[in-house]
Amino acid sequence: MPNRLAQATSPYLLQHADNPVDWWPWDTDAFEEARRRDVPVFLSVGYSACHWCHVMAHESFEDDDTAAYMNEHFVSVKVDREERPDVDAVYMEAVQAATGQGGWPMSVFMTPDGEPFYFGTYFPPASRQGMPSFRQVLEGVRSAWTDRRDEVSDVAGKIVQDLARREISYGDTQTPGEEEPAQALLGLTREYDPQRGGFGGAPKFPPSMVIEFLLRHHARTGAEGALQMAADTCERMARGGIYDQLGGGFARYSVDRDWTVPHFEKMLYDNALLCRVYAHLWRTTGSELARRVALETADFMVRELRTGEGGFASALDADSDDGTGRHVEGAYYVWTPRQLTEVLGAEDAELAAQYFEVTEKGTFEHGASVLQLPQREGVFDAERIEGIRERMLRARDERPAPGRDDKVVAAWNGLAIAALAETGAYFDRPDLVEAAVGAADLLVRLHLDEQARLARTSKDGRVGANAGVLEDYADVAEGFLALASVTGEGVWLEFAGFLLDHVLTRFVDEETGSLYDTAADAEQLIRRPQDPTDNATPSGWSAAAGALLGYAAHTGSPSHRAAAERALGVVKALGPRVPRFIGWGLAVAEALLDGPKEVAVVGRGPDDEATRAMHRTALLGRAPGAVVAVGPAGSDEFPLLADRPLVDGDPAAYVCRNFTCDAPTTDVERLRTVLGG
Secondary structure (H helix, E strand, C coil): CHHHHCCCCCHHHHHHCCCCCCECCHHHHHHHHHHHHCEEEEEEEECCCCCHHHHHHHHHHHHHHHHHHHHCCCCCEEEEECCCCHHHHHHHHHHCCCCCCCCEEEEEEEEECEEEEEECCCCCCEEEECCHHHHHHHHHHCCCHHHCHHHHHHHHHHHHHHHHCCCCEEEEEECCCCHHHHHHHHHHHHCCCCCCEEEEECCCCCCCCHHHHHHHHHHHHHHHHHHHHHHHHHHHHHHHHCCCCCCCECCCCCCCCCCCCCEEEEHHHHHHHHHHHHHHHHHHHHCCHHHHHHHHHHHHHHHHHEECCCCEEECCCEEECCCCCCEEEEECCCCHHHHHHHHHHHHHHHHHHHCCCCCCEEEECCCEEECCCCCCHHHHHHHHHHHHHHHHHHHHHHCCCEEEEEEHHHHHHHHHHHHHHHHHCCCCCHHHHHHHHHHHHHHHHHECCCCCCCCEEEEEEEEECCCHHHHHHHHHHHHHHHHHHCCCHHHHHHHHHHHHHHHHHHHHCCCCCCCCCCCCCCCCCCCCCCCCCCCCCCCHHHHHHHHHHHHHHHHHHCHHHHHHHHCCCHHHCCCCCCCCHHHHHHHHHHHHHCCCCCCEEEECCCCHHHHHHHHHHHCCCCCCCEEEEEECCCCCCCHHCCCCEECCCCCCEEECCCCCCCCCCCHHCCCCCCCCC
């Protein structure tokens, strides 16, 4: 019989709806029930594409005896971290503070008041390698709750007090100047892996936000070292196993330093961020590899993640059926020499093995190899290789596909909107721009209420109950601003303004300028989450600073610019110390130092060839964080277009800073030079 999760909109929660565990969703009723029964709450947090979440579910949550013990002695609450990033952030901070590490599934035991007192991540069904079994943990917690309640209460109270002391207040410091990006670049150089690209050791995550900073820093200062690190890292990733060499798109991370073996789940946010990064790299260098990867990644998102409602699904699982009924990580993506021969025949299989580095020993498990690209592609027959690639892709399409998390997350769709809009504009792909518009339409139609308050998720056209957090408002505003620049439709600027007004009134501390991840009127947890550092996505703090700055450049709003500048105080404090974890904040700081530039393209209408050329040149400009407005003379679509006429009847571009403009130009090449194109 299904439990209480059967009505959830989260695919992750629905995966647990038939567990024998009497799961509760996160709500006040669950905690009231724990209080009534005088039992602790067991909180389990994970997400749909999480491999070890599935493992623990099969081993423990689907076991009748374990479930019976949980049901008798606990109120068990299941949370999708992607639906409730606030709950995840608060308790993950406690887990990391107590154990020195974190991860998913996250397992937390707490009082009926939500105060945590025991933590962990994955627990096996039987003790091993010094790790207690999940049943031992359950019995130990129950014993402590029953026999040592005062001790439990004391531990819980101290943890909550410690979390309360971690309030961040960097917003009232000065904004970053030239020194902070320079120091950040030096710090990144020290951590850079010159042999393999990227930063640090294994596991290696795609440093998309750091790469965006490096590209912007190069554009503003000409620092060749910054561009070299960005370009080499992008090439290494694109040639490695972390990139899907057949279907496009990136896996979550590489388990090794060489980008060879990925953790195979594919997340919307990674692919949106990396699509944009590779498009910006092409804009800077003209690299054909960067162009191909940007377009293939965009096509992957549209082909495999677009939902029937026009939004973009959250993720593809790492695991899939290996053809024997077993769910195995990477089964959909890896190849053996024998499989190549079966699909291609002996002669083409030998060539494919050389090209994609498929060996008898293998680079993954059980003699299988993750496809990679050689450094010397030019020695292979490109036309023959393309035919081989297409045949392999068709054969792979017949394999059991990984599961898809169809949940539409507002923030990640905002990132996808920005990436698809810009990639479509750069490479003359109006279908990609249309896909961005479709996702934006869905967010406006379904996720925004009459007060422009944003819901975080939806699924199958049904909006979820969870309120948007700071990253939702900021990333969707960023997507809308990019869409406004690409389409010339001022309505997207207007919608961005609605969202950013909520940021100013509900997420900003008026005294310090600090930002919180949840709104002032959101559900009160044991701590109001606040984190300015990047994780898998730009922090809500940095993303909000970027969107506020872009909106101010479009409109001249002093309040939005002031809020952006105050928020960037955190970059001055953290940029030189931990540049890898505040890359987006550093990228926004580069835009601030450059102005950012405001480009008004006044033309003769969207069908005029000269106007389109001027508009595309403006979009391809490398000036960090530059905003673009396009429209006919006299248009009221954008404030930047006001009182700016054609020049002798010809389309003209006005390049401004703080609404103070240089003389207009009708020369595309001159505009390209001014914007660093």
